[in-house]
Amino acid sequence: MKRLRQEIASVMEGGQVPTRDQIKKMPYLACVIKESLRLYPPVPLNNREAVRTTILPIGGGPEGDKPMLVRKGELVVFSQYVNSRKKNIFGSDAYDFRPERWESGELESIRWAYFPFSGGPRQCLGEDFAQMEVSYTIVRILQTFSLIKLPVGEPNEPVGSERQRLTLVLLSAEGCKVEVRV
Numbered sequence: 115m116k117r118l119r120q121e122i123a124s125v126m127e128g129g130q131v132p133t134r135d136q137i138k139k140m141p142y143l144a145c146v147i148k149e150s151l152r153l154y155p156p157v158p159l160n161n162r163e164a165v166r167t168t169i170l171p172i173g174g175g176p177e178g179d180k181p182m183l184v185r186k187g188e189l190v191v192f193s194q195y196v197n198s199r200k201k202n203i204f205g206s207d208a209y210d211f212r213p214e215r216w217e218s219g220e221l222e223s224i225r226w227a228y229f230p231f232s233g234g235p236r237q238c239l240g241e242d243f244a245q246m247e248v249s250y251t252i253v254r255i256l257q258t259f260s261l262i263k264l265p266v267g268e269p270n271e272p273v274g275s276e277r278q279r280l281t282l283v284l285l286s287a288e289g290c291k292v293e294v295r296v
């Protein structure tokens with residue numbers, strides 16, 4: 115939070131409303147959002163039906179590293195939520211909220227392991243809009259409140275133990291309670 119506040123303060127002058135160009139000068143904010151979408155992807159599950167029989171290069175065999183047959187008409191389910199928490203992809207601290215992992219170069223080769231907005235021909239059309247909207251909202255919240263913390267008595271739930279609700283999208287089952295001060 116401290117580093118995020120510093121970045122916002124260095125780009126913005128006082129409490130002015132951020133422009134698109136200013137938001138683009140906030141790389142750490144982008145990492146924070148990326149990390150949030152990794153651990154809490156709003157679209158946690160997705161699927162595709164095979165229009166023809168095909169072979170996927172990996173995913174088969176006991177270790178998942180062998181080719182896999184997919185027959186015409188079969189449904190392939192893929193999950194950003196599951197991928198995000200895999201230690202063989204994101205490392206032993208996969209359950210930690212660590213935005214710095216996105217700027218260190220350590221995830222350069224993960225390719226399709228990160229796809230909160232999907233990809234290919236049916237990629238989310240609102241990705242850029244959503245990124246701007248959430249960036250703007252975070253900047254304004256941090257500019258408005260000098261203190262944002264867990265309310266007294268609220269348990270600090272580690273990643274993996276929090277309750278969530280799955281509808282078409284993923285929600286926090288009990289909301290996100292915070293104490294703020296102007």
Ligand code: HEM
Nearest residue numbers: 155156157160230231232235236237238239240241243244
């Ligand atoms: C954090 C916010 C968002 C996330 C994580 C997200 C994620 C996704 C994902 C994963 C898909 C692919 C669905 C599929 O494979 O069937 C999708 C599709 C789509 N999204 Fe988003 N979305 C977000 C916000 C938005 C916003 C704000 C808009 C519009 C302003 C939008 C418009 C669309 C549209 C039109 C499609 C369908 C694209 C197509 O099938 O050609 N999304 N989104």
